[in-house]
Amino acid sequence: MVYAAEEDPLCYPGTTVLRNQLNIKNQAELDEFELALFLTRADEEMPAGDLDYQHYKAIHHHLFQDIYEWAGAVRTIRIGKGGNWFCYPEYIDQEMRRIFRELAAADRLSKLGIEDFAVQVSHVLAEINAVHPFREGNGRTQLTFLAMLMENGGFPFNADMLDRERVLHAMIESFAGDEAPLARLITDIASR
Numbered sequence: 001m002v003y004a005a006e007e008d009p010l011c012y013p014g015t016t017v018l019r020n021q022l023n024i025k026n027q028a029e030l031d032e033f034e035l036a037l038f039l040t041r042a043d044e045e046m047p048a049g050d051l052d053y054q055h056y057k058a059i060h061h062h063l064f065q066d067i068y069e070w071a072g073a074v075r076t077i078r079i080g081k082g083g084n085w086f087c088y089p090e091y092i093d094q095e096m097r098r099i100f101r102e103l104a105a106a107d108r109l110s111k112l113g114i115e116d117f118a119v120q121v122s123h124v125l126a127e128i129n130a131v132h133p134f135r136e137g138n139g140r141t142q143l144t145f146l147a148m149l150m151e152n153g154g155f156p157f158n159a160d161m162l163d164r165e166r167v168l169h170a171m172i173e174s175f176a177g178d179e180a181p182l183a184r185l186i187t188d189i190a191s192r
């Protein structure tokens, strides 16, 4: 996805193409390789962890390790999308620590029914999206993490419900303060 960003040291000079381990300087070509490499990693077992901030970064690292040297590391420049600016980089760490402290790992969530689970988890995802810790790959890390939370909570993960437009709409609504569409999406994902 194209970001509004400041002059970005992570890009090849004079371009908006992110420096990558494949040294591809053409965006369309990079998109293609990035997707293929991501899908291969997404198919593998995710790193083990406690569903905490450390774990979240490890998941991003796992998914994007073949493409970006900074996989698993938080961004250092300001970025936004569609007129929404995400968390300033200097506050990412403290915000992510707060969010994951509030999530208090999976223990509390694993005791909830789907409706309450969806409300709690939609809030967590909305907050993580508003922070947008990584320079790229936030959406895919969010959904991977959601699948792990749902598995941990004992809910099925029906990936057929992941309509791209619906996910995008729900995330944008959540940024504007309405988390209900995201909660409904999570409930639907859990339906068999």
Ligand SMILES: Nc1ncnc2c1ncn2[C@@H]1O[C@H](COP(=O)(O)OP(=O)(O)OP(=O)(O)O)[C@@H](O)[C@H]1O
Pocket (backbone or CB within 6 Å): 001, 081, 082, 083, 084, 129, 134, 135, 136, 137, 138, 139, 140, 141, 142, 167, 168, 169, 171, 172, 175
């Ligand atoms: N205008 C917006 N306001 C808030 N969130 C947005 C906006 N546009 C997109 N998003 C969310 O940002 C995330 C995408 O972030 P990013 O592009 O870093 O991830 P990605 O994995 O590379 O891309 P994608 O999720 O599109 O495959 C998604 O969760 C998406 O719903």
